[in-house]
Amino acid sequence: MDASRNLYAILGIPPEATQEDIREAYRVAARRFHPDANPNEGADIQFRDIAAAYEILGNSRQRVRYDTSRRKYRDEPNYFTLRVTPSKRVLNALDEPQVIYLLLEIVPMRHDTQQQTKEARLNLVLVLDRSTSMKGMRLDKVKIAGRQIIEQLSPDDVLSVVSFSDRADVLIPSAPVTDKAGLRTMVSMMRADGGTEIYHGLKAGVDQCRRYLGPRLVNHVILLTDGRTFGDEDQCLELADKANKEGIGISAMGIGEEWNDAFLDSLASRTGGASAYINSPAAVVGFLNDRVRSLGSAFGERMRLSTAPDADVSLESVFKLQPSPQPVEISPQPIPIGSLEFSRPISVLLQMQMPPSARTGFRTVARLDVTGDILGIERQGYKVLSDISVEIARDPTPEEPPMAILDALGKLTLYRMQQKAEAAATSGNVVEATRRLENLATRLLAAGQEDLAQMAIVEARRVSKTHMLSEEGRKTLKFGTRRLLALPEPGAED
Amino acid sequence: MRTCPYCAHDNREGVLFCEECGHPFVGEREVLATSKLIDADQANFQGRVTWGTARFDRGSSIVIHVRDHETPVVLEAKDEILVGRSDTNTGLLPDLDLGSYGGAEQGVSRRHAFIRRGEDTLTLVDLGSTNGTHLNGQRLIPNQPRVLRDGDEIRLGKLALHIFFK
Numbered sequence: 001m002d003a004s005r006n007l008y009a010i011l012g013i014p015p016e017a018t019q020e021d022i023r024e025a026y027r028v029a030a031r032r033f034h035p036d037a038n039p040n041e042g043a044d045i046q047f048r049d050i051a052a053a054y055e056i057l058g059n060s061r062q063r064v065r066y067d068t069s070r071r072k073y074r075d076e077p078n079y080f081t082l083r084v085t086p087s088k089r090v091l092n093a094l095d096e097p098q099v100i101y102l103l104l105e106i107v108p109m110r111h112d113t114q115q116q117t118k119e120a121r122l123n124l125v126l127v128l129d130r131s132t133s134m135k136g137m138r139l140d141k142v143k144i145a146g147r148q149i150i151e152q153l154s155p156d157d158v159l160s161v162v163s164f165s166d167r168a169d170v171l172i173p174s175a176p177v178t179d180k181a182g183l184r185t186m187v188s189m190m191r192a193d194g195g196t197e198i199y200h201g202l203k204a205g206v207d208q209c210r211r212y213l214g215p216r217l218v219n220h221v222i223l224l225t226d227g228r229t230f231g232d233e234d235q236c237l238e239l240a241d242k243a244n245k246e247g248i249g250i251s252a253m254g255i256g257e258e259w260n261d262a263f264l265d266s267l268a269s270r271t272g273g274a275s276a277y278i279n280s281p282a283a284v285v286g287f288l289n290d291r292v293r294s295l296g297s298a299f300g301e302r303m304r305l306s307t308a309p310d311a312d313v314s315l316e317s318v319f320k321l322q323p324s325p326q327p328v329e330i331s332p333q334p335i336p337i338g339s340l341e342f343s344r345p346i347s348v349l350l351q352m353q354m355p356p357s358a359r360t361g362f363r364t365v366a367r368l369d370v371t372g373d374i375l376g377i378e379r380q381g382y383k384v385l386s387d388i389s390v391e392i393a394r395d396p397t398p399e400e401p402p403m404a405i406l407d408a409l410g411k412l413t414l415y416r417m418q419q420k421a422e423a424a425a426t427s428g429n430v431v432e433a434t435r436r437l438e439n440l441a442t443r444l445l446a447a448g449q450e451d452l453a454q455m456a457i458v459e460a461r462r463v464s465k466t467h468m469l470s471e472e473g474r475k476t477l478k479f480g481t482r483r484l485l486a487l488p489e490p491g492a493e494d
Numbered sequence: 495m496r497t498c499p500y501c502a503h504d505n506r507e508g509v510l511f512c513e514e515c516g517h518p519f520v521g522e523r524e525v526l527a528t529s530k531l532i533d534a535d536q537a538n539f540q541g542r543v544t545w546g547t548a549r550f551d552r553g554s555s556i557v558i559h560v561r562d563h564e565t566p567v568v569l570e571a572k573d574e575i576l577v578g579r580s581d582t583n584t585g586l587l588p589d590l591d592l593g594s595y596g597g598a599e600q601g602v603s604r605r606h607a608f609i610r611r612g613e614d615t616l617t618l619v620d621l622g623s624t625n626g627t628h629l630n631g632q633r634l635i636p637n638q639p640r641v642l643r644d645g646d647e648i649r650l651g652k653l654a655l656h657i658f659f660k
Contacts, residue, residue, distance in 0.1 A: 014623075081640070085630060098506055354508070365631070389631050410518065413511040443516040
């Protein structure tokens with residue numbers, strides 16, 4: 001019997017609960033999450049867990065067996081906890097829908113018994129674009145970055161380097177990083193030639209990653225490209241979904257103006273990776289090194305968030321703020337959210353809509369559920385869940401929203417305004433696009449972001465004249481506003 | 495519904511920045527979209543529920559405001575404060591006795607939760623209570639301590655209280 005899951009927590013009861021308590025807890029939970037009662041995506045995942053927990057705990061013989069096998073987990077420390085801060089703790093009873101935000105922080109809990117200084121072991125694949133357009137500065141910087149990454153790695157890590165243009169070459173097959181000098185030479189031999197077909201490169205990269213795939217490793221593919229791939233994007237996304245299921249993350253970095261940012265975002269979002277825009281070749285080195293460093297400080301890996309709003313509540317958006325700001329697709333669930341670093345929480349902002357409500361009192365809003373593999377010890381599928389509730393009252397005391405939410409949301413609003421302006425421009429709605437860009441410029445100025453504000457004004461003029469945004473302006477605004485969301489380094493609090 | 499004073503767009507209640515033009519709605523005053531411009535004093539002005547620091551200095555005391563009760567309870571901080579309600583049969587007397595605040599009717603267990611003092615923080619631990627402990631709306635998992643912040647809302651069963659550091 002698999003006793004690694006805390007079935008009591010899934011039913012929300014203490015281990016001393018009576019059989020009657022268990023039945024009652026099951027009834028309450030089933031009413032909340034049964035697919036017939038709750039159409040929300042994510043509710044079915046919770047219901048499956050609840051039903052499975054009840055099957056065991058609801059049967060006294062099985063419960064005894066479970067309790068016996070569970071003993072070895074009794075002293076298991078908490079590897080991470082969830083801290084949830086709502087935008088409001090008391091909602092006004094209104095006959096109209098209202099919005100509530102939840103800031104979810106997944107906080108790593110370090111324990112003395114674990115080796116804390118040891119960095120995570122990487123199973124890393126670099127997939128590097130060597131198409132003709134990479135010739136010169138770009139490829140030179142990529143080579144420097146590649147050599148520096150080799151320097152960062154240790155013989156415990158596994159590295160492969162794949163270069164691609166319209167075909168893929170496995171420059172360095174997956175192997176432990178022992179002969180650093182040899183590997184550096186291999187990277188230096190890359191020559192620019194040919195077009196850009198990402199699928200070939202990505203496929204070869206994922207295949208290399210599979211050779212050392214393991215639950216105790218950070219299995220990650222970093223794709224770096226400066227071009228747009230034609231006709232094979234869907235294949236790439238399919239491959240990303242497959243990679244995600246196998247436990248491989250993909251990060252995607254674009255250099256210059258040509259590449260398709262929505263596509264690279266989607267690759268990253270589907271696998272819990274990161275995506276970034278690199279506007280100058282010189283910045284490549286820093287970006288790649290940072291990414292590898294972040295992966296190397298993983299404490300938990302393959303973190304997944306599942307959100308189950310109550311039947312009458314709906315989840316509208318999820319945005320990952322930390323470790324790197326990243327839009328997250330809310331479907332399918334569970335949502336991959338990447339690795340949990342040793343010293344930094346993952347923070348995620350969720351936006352939900354609450355239904356009109358005349359009834360006052362306490363009510364549940366959603367259940368959040370995070371699972372992940374704890375590296376360094378063999379603990380896979382460690383799960384923490386949390387039920388969120390609010391109070392509904394008539395004319396409650398006004399409540400200042402928590403600063404962390406205000407701050408994040410203020411910046412997220414800028415990013416969303418840019419996204420809406422872009423959507424308006426794409427659909428040919430020039431008046432709307434211009435207005436949105438002008439509004440964005442106003443807000444950016446108010447936030448002290450003069451360069452971005454200037455860019456927004458230039459693009460607003462351009463749209464009104466040419467009916468189009470420039471690729472450079474569009475990407476600078478998109479990734480510039482996204483970068484504003486990067487939280488300052490953790491302070492003294494907590 | 496909330497109409498934006500800047501662009502007249504109708505936003506849903508609870509939205510904190512206009513979804514059309516990004517205008518901030520917070521309080522009666524304008525808050526800029528960057529935290530460094532908001533100083534802590536301003537955010538702590540009276541009459542509002544606030545979100546405070548997690549730092550709890552040695553020698554501080556704890557002030558508990560039970561919902562709908564005028565007089566706060568001041569507790570001297572010690573390593574472990576039992577929160578619950580007294581039981582004359584067993585002679586149990588918790589450090590914070592919520593019996594006189596209608597604890598029994600509101601679903602407070604006799605041994606409901608601990609407030610523990612750490613290095614420079616306070617933590618709250620649910621002791622497997624029947625009706626659960628909520629911290630700012632988040633239900634606590636029994637026996638898993640959580641750091642408390644100045645101004646946090648704690649709910650034991652249906653009894654809500656606020657904790658302040660002093």
